[in-house]
Amino acid sequence: MYTNEAELRRIIREELERLLGGSLTTNEKAVGSEEIAEYLGVSVFTARVKAQTGVIPAFKVGNQWRYYLSEVRAHLEAPPADPWTQSNRSRTRRRLS
Template sequence: MPEVARHLDKKPYTIRELAKSGAIPGVKLGSEWRFKLSDIDAHLRRPLDPWVQSAKSRGRRRAR
């Protein structure tokens, strides 16, 4: 994980939280997270779909 943190210029805690939320691709094996830098780069380069709802907003209720 330190390599990914340096690559993305983030702290390891942030990388772990991004992986938990699905914002970056990663696999948890036991208590360790595993990442492939090429997968992360490809994921971050993909065009954003304006119709996709964020994980953060999926948990919210609509105002009535």
């Protein structure tokens, strides 16, 4: 089927890139809360709260929040969600009979 492991890895990587719509490798450096707060024009505390609540995409390294500027920018430029759609939390709640 496949001649070697390297060819199989290449094919899997190409398929994942096609499905995810981009490159799997990025040279972008993650920025800290201070840099993202300056970019957004908010306080560092507000940036951390927005990361904790999932308003902006972020991840933790140890006890520090890190952000990819391109992901934050793409998230903020995305069209807003329809406010009338039912949330996942509401969908999974048990109804009183």
